[in-house]
Amino acid sequence: MQVEPQDRLVKADAFSSDERAAVYRAIETRRDVRDQFLPQPLPDDVIARLLAAAHSAPSVGFMQPWNFIVVRDEDRRARVFDAFQRANEEAALMFEGAAQDKYRSLKLEGIRKAPVSICVTCDPTRAGKVVLGRTHNPRMDAFSTVCAVQNLWLAARAEGVGVGWVSIFHEQDIKTVLGIPDHIEIIAWLCLGYVDRLYAEPELAVNGWRQRLPLEDLVFSDAWGVRPAG
Numbered sequence: 001m002q003v004e005p006q007d008r009l010v011k012a013d014a015f016s017s018d019e020r021a022a023v024y025r026a027i028e029t030r031r032d033v034r035d036q037f038l039p040q041p042l043p044d045d046v047i048a049r050l051l052a053a054a055h056s057a058p059s060v061g062f063m064q065p066w067n068f069i070v071v072r073d074e075d076r077r078a079r080v081f082d083a084f085q086r087a088n089e090e091a092a093l094m095f096e097g098a099a100q101d102k103y104r105s106l107k108l109e110g111i112r113k114a115p116v117s118i119c120v121t122c123d124p125t126r127a128g129k130v131v132l133g134r135t136h137n138p139r140m141d142a143f144s145t146v147c148a149v150q151n152l153w154l155a156a157r158a159e160g161v162g163v164g165w166v167s168i169f170h171e172q173d174i175k176t177v178l179g180i181p182d183h184i185e186i187i188a189w190l191c192l193g194y195v196d197r198l199y200a201e202p203e204l205a206v207n208g209w210r211q212r213l214p215l216e217d218l219v220f221s222d223a224w225g226v227r228p229a230g
């Protein structure tokens with residue numbers, strides 16, 4: 001007997017209030033971690049769960065364009081740190097005066113302190129030339145990969161694992177260190193390790209770099225610029 005697609009539907013009730021609270025707690029207390037990493041290694045089964053969470057992400061045309069390079073090797077991480085340092089100096093020079101001093105005072109990576117890093121990449125060729133849903137915006141493959149990163153980030157919060165996203169480097173430098181082919185795009189360098197303390201607010205807000213915008217300033221009603229009534 002043929003199984004019709006609708007026979008594959010399963011019950012989708014709302015979560016219990018405890019389950020909901022857990023989801024929102026992960027979302028609200030997730031932080032970008034630079035310095036709070038504890039030295040103990042992440043067990044393989046924890047890494048496997050985080051990668052499974054990432055791999056559960058939505059993707060355009062179910063393209064699943066991601067790869068995950070788990071980097072434990074200290075020498076490679078040291079070379080990535082060197083690439084960060086070079087780029088970070090270039091970045092500092094893009095700010096002027098007091099902002100440059102402030103920028104230099106910020107901690108913006110935990111590449112060597114975190115016991116493991118995961119480089120998340122996007123393969124634009126994963127599902128052939130024409131991909132359902134990506135026909136009119138090729139960047140949708142990268143957006144899909146970012147969804148995988150966010151899944152991993154939230155799952156990590158629930159596991160007591162901190163994640164720090166580092167993007168201050170020339171992509172080619174990291175490709176050279178990890179042997180990544182030319183056509184693959186690097187989406188994220190993630191530093192991972194157990195944490196027992198996290199900032200209650202984004203570290204950049206705590207350090208006075210930039211504050212969270214009021215949500216109501218960002219929400220429009222029906223058309224751009226139209227504020228919701230009331």
Ligand SMILES: Cc1cc2c(cc1C)N(C[C@H](O)[C@H](O)[C@H](O)COP(=O)(O)O)c1[nH]c(=O)[nH]c(=O)c1N2
Nearest residue numbers: 030031032034107108109165166167168202203204
């Ligand atoms: C695409 C992308 C790239 C980066 C980041 C994030 C994202 C989404 N963030 C982390 C960023 O600073 C942080 O998410 C915000 O400051 C908000 O803080 P919480 O994540 O809520 O703690 C980040 N942080 C950092 O210290 N160095 C970096 O290179 C980057 N790069």
